[in-house]
Amino acid sequence: MDVTGVLHEAFGPDDVPSQAAENRARAALQQRMSSREPRVTSKDRRHRIRFAITAGVAVAAAAAVVAAVAVTRGDDHAPAPKAAPATSAVLPFARPASAAEYLENAAWTAERRPWTDPRPDQFMYIETLELRNKPAYENQHPNDPIRPGQGETRKIQEWNSVDGQTRASYRDGRLVVTKRGEGGDFFDRIAWSTITSMTDPDTIPDGVPGPGSMGVNLDAFIGQYVVPPNVQAAIFRHLARKPEMTVNPDAVNIDGRPAVGLGRIIEGYLSQELLFDKQTYQFIGERMVAIKDHVTHGDDGDAVIHRGDVYRQIIYAKMIIVDRPGDTR
Template sequence: MDEMTALREAFGPDPEPGPRTRERARAALHERMHSAPAPMATVTALRRRRWPMRAALTAAAAALAVVGAVAVENFGTVDDSGKGYSTVGLPFPEPANAGEVLTNAAWAATQKPWTDPRPEQFMYNESRELRNEKAYENEHPNDPIIPGRTRTITLQHWKRIDAKVMATNESGRLEVYRQGGDVTWGQLNYDELKGLDTPAKVLAWDRKDKNFGVDLDALLGQYVLPPKVEAAFYGALAQRPGARLSPDAVNIDGRPAVGLGWVEQEFVAHELLFDPATYRVIGERQVAIADRHVTDEHGDDDFTPKGALMRQVVYTKAVIVNNVGDTA
C-alpha cells in the first residue's frame, strides 16, 4: 500500500469519540496517592503523570507510571539502523489548524521503516523530563517549573511485547520486573493494538472498558506501534474536539516546535510538540492557560499564573530492541 492510500484510510469519516475514561484514571491515581505502598507494589504502566498529582505517587508507581507521553518509533529522518525515510511531500507544508498538523503527523508516521516485533522483543522508550530541583519539588510537588531551579531526568522504559517483563531506568537506577506473585502492571495486548489500523477502530476500542484509564496521545508515548496504526491514532485524535494550536511553542532542548493540545482540568492545556520540519512528535508539555487561586485546608493560598509551565518532556527514542538494556 502506498503512503497516501494509508493516509486516506487513516482519516476517513468516523464517529465522534465516546465519553472519556480520564476521570477513572485520575480517581485510581488519587487512591494510590493516599495509600501506603506495599512491599512489592502493583504497578500500572499506562497512566500519564498529570498535574497536580505528579509527585504524590509512591516510588514504585512513579517509576513505572511511564511518564513520557507521546513518542514515536524513529526520531528525525534516519532510524537507528541508519536507514533514512523521506520527509518530502508533507500534505500541508504550512499547516494552519490542528487537523492539518495531525494530517502531517499521520503522513510522517507512514514514512518510517517497520518490521513487526517478535513476542520476546521489547518496546524501548527514552525521554528527558524537565523537573524542579529535588528539594524544592519535595516541598512543592504541584508548583510550576521554576526557571533556574530545574534538573533534567533521563527516563528509560522497556516493555516486552508479550507483557512478561518490564524494566525502568531513571537516572542510572535500573529496575527489572517480571509478572507474577505480587508484581503486575497493566499492559495492552500488542496483537490487539496492531489491529487498530483505522480511526474508526481506534475510537471504538477507546470506548471499551480496558480496566485502566488510557489517553490516546499518552499511549502513543508508551508503545512502539506499526506505521499504519500510529497514523490511525492521529486520525482519531483529529476527531477530538477543542484542539488548540500553538505554532511558536519551544521544546526544552531549544528546538522549535509546534504545539497542539487540549484543555484539561479547566485551566491547564496538555500539548503534543511536533517538529515543524518533519512533523514527528518530539515531546509534550502542560501549560496553565488561566490564572488559578486555590486555598488549602490550612488557609494557604496557592497561585498559578497564566502561562506557567507545569510539565515538559522531550522524547529522544522509541524503538524495538532485543533485551533489557538495549537502546538500539
C-alpha cells in the same frame, strides 16, 4: 545544545517560565476535576497532580532528539523493514493552519517510517528527557510547576517486553529487570494485539483498553508504547477530528528547533499538548502549561497557578524496538 541551554530555551530569561515552555499529557488530569470545582485539600491536590504525572507514564533536552521512531532487530535473518506506503511524496498541507492540518501532516510523516514487526520476546525501549524540579525541591513541593533555578533535565530509560511480561529500568544506577508477578512490582500492559488493531481512525477509542479496568488516555498512550507507523498515523487522524484540538500559536524551541504544540484546554486554564517538529512534523514530545492565572480552593489553603507555569515537559529521545533490556539501539 547542553542542559543549561535547554533550560534557557525552556524558561527564557524571566523569573516566570514563558508560556512556550510546558507539557504534560496525562489521562488522569482530564478527569481530575468536575466543571464545578469541589473543595479539596492540599493532600488531595498532591495526590491528583502526582497521579497525573505518573499515571501510565513511562514518559519525557540535552541531546539531539530522535523523534523519527526507528526500529532495530538483533537477528541476522530478520525480514527487511516494510516499505513506506506508495503514496504521494508531497506533504498534504504545505502551510498547515489548523490542528487538523498539522495532525494530517504528522500522520503522513509517521506512515513513512520503516518498520519491522517485533517478536513477543523483544522490548519497547523508550528514552525520555524530562524537565523537572530537582529532587530535594520536588519532594517538598510535589505540586509545584518547574521553577527557575530548580529545574533539571532527567534522562529516563525504560524497557517493556512486547508480550507485557517483563519490564526494566535503572534504579540507583543499576538496571533492574522485573518479571510480571515478581517482587511486588505489579504492572499491566495493553496487549500487542490491541495495539496493532488500532489502524482505523473511526474506531480508535479515546481510552485504550487494557487488562481488567485498566485504560490509557490516547494522548498519553502514544508516549508509553512503541507503535507501528500505521497505528501512530491512525491516532493522529483520530485526534485531528476532535474539535477541541488547538494549535499553540507560540513556537517552542526544543533542542534548538522550533516545535508546534497541538492539544486541548483542560479545566479552562491548562493547555495539554503534543509536540511536533515544525519542519518535519515528527512527534517529539508533550507538555502542559498554564495559559492563565487560576486559584484552586482547598480546606487547608489555596493553590495559586500563574499563567506560564510549566507542569510537564517531556522529549522522546528514542522510541525503538530492541532485543533485550539494556539495549539502546
